[in-house]
Amino acid sequence: MARYSAPRGMHDLLPSQAALWRRSEEAFRRVFLSFGYREIRTPVVEHAEVFSKSVGEATDILEKEVYSFRDRGGRLLVLRPEGTASVVRAFIEHLQSEPYPLRLFYLNLPMFRHDRPEAGRYRQFHQSGAEILGSDHPAADAETVILSLSLLQALGIGETEVLLNTLGCPECRPGFVQRLREFYAGKEELLCPDCRRRREQNPLRLLDCKEESCRELSRGAPSTSAFLCSGCREHYGRLRALLRSEGVAFREEPRLVRGLDYYTRTVFEVVHRERGVTLSLAGGGRYDGLAEILGGPPTPACGFALGTERVLSLLPPEKEEPPQVFVALGEGATEERAFAFARKIRARGVRAMAEVSGRSLRAQMRSAHRAQVPATVILREEGAVFRDMESGQQEEGTEEEIARRVVERFGC
């Protein structure tokens, strides 16, 4: 028989890792709610156009990384590669009448990109993120940066750096893009094959290519700051002032452009550096034109997403919460009684598991030891026994007395 493994770049979340995921979800949910955000969950699958129109046809994500398929009705669908376009689609479909600005968050939603898997880069990964729809004010941008840092701090991750840039708006960006085209003209042979292709359609991406030859070249390229219109300059200045007033350290990074086409003005990343390795934990920015591109009303907006796998890779594994009581069947006891006993104590907040394998009492006790439960209740034909697994001490009593004893020790 063939032995199957999970698809390349996709991972099982095993019980030993689940406790950390649960803790991070709980911490993130608390932080999002404390900032007044409301939760949204969109389908894993969207119509392909939601992404081709928004993320951009000429981006790596759309050109190379998207998982797409036709459904039985012949419609082209994709597994979502990111969350923002889906949230904006849902906003246009359901939430336009809600009071602005609308603050939404999503927690650990699976995303899919058919990229070459390597450390920290997966084909299925998970993002938590937030979007503010309906504000063009730099305070909204500042809030998203602060919120992304608060999430990381809630998990005890403090040694991060915020990289910040502005990409201008439809008024000033074309002038900048034109200057970039001129700068790269005649230098094609110095570019990597991807950048040679991008040069025409998406010259901004040339600035953040990771290939050494392209990086070297981009050091001499013009930067956005010289081309910003007064509105963009003011917006960026106010954002920086707000971040400073909140004590947020950031580094301006004129080469930061990010891999999605929908950004206008602010873009940022939160990175973690350790032993020469830079890990991008979160990324985001402003996307004032996206709602209109997707057929909605003009709605200035901004947000960010944080990659769960990358963030959790910085933390030690969390201790699991094992069951507290094993309900064993002694001579003459039945499964019905074990189920009923376990149900009663669970209702009082005890984590209990009952024997379901029909084994001898000796085998049951061995498995209770292996499961590291602190206590076992052995049901007998009459009454029950409470056994402390560490000390080996036993107490006998009626079922009710033993249930009370268990609840006293473990219940809430």
Ligand code: HAM
């Ligand atoms: P992004 O930078 O593509 O932005 O992804 C955000 C975060 O998701 C990254 O910083 C990283 O932690 C994680 N991530 C991305 N790709 C992978 C991968 N292949 N494997 C593991 N982790 C990954 C967005 O997706 C935008 N939607 C963010 C946003 C929200 N902008 C505005 N609102």
